[in-house]
Amino acid sequence: MWKLILELFTWWNGQTMGTRFFTWRKGEFVGEDEFGNKYYRERGGKKRWVIYNGLAEASTIPPGWHGWMHHRVDTPPTDETYYPKHWQKPHQQNWTGTPGAYRPHGSILTPEHRPEVSGDYEAWTPGQ
Template structure:
């Protein structure tokens, strides 16, 4: 966080908490004109990547809940939150994807390609 941002955040907002990824969450001290409620925002730890905000804090940021939800697994089927992997080597690629090196399985043979002029 830059010096100017730290200075203005300290005067106009109060710190609410920090998540397990190091992101810090703030809420403005006054209600914003025309907004009707206090503004909530996040200061990212490192690179500003919105997909690093866990769902518990996402609810709070968007005024779905009044207080942040607890950061714990409630159900055994829940997985750990991960940031978006699109565009990286860890991105999901289905079988026979062009970038995967596999070949597409042959079709049933009932397809006839259209050619112009025929």
């Protein structure tokens, strides 16, 4: 029941009803990645899309699927033996906008104090 309500009123959680209908009508299942994202292409067409497993976060698309999604390669990773290159790092979630986001020392969102400034910098104060 909740899944149906989420499909009706949210676009960031999996798929919408419109995407479900379009996928049913014109989609051809291509494969699934290790994160549970499902990839489709239009039958007889050029469109390609992904239905995310959970929140719609583009950074969860692995490198092999990213190349296929953006038409850089024609063969999806399921139709070939794909091995990540040595320079390709494993996926890391994008934490921007969450409590887990990177915050450098001195940020107003961290408990640490800003490091003392060294050198000849002197702060301006009004009335001097």
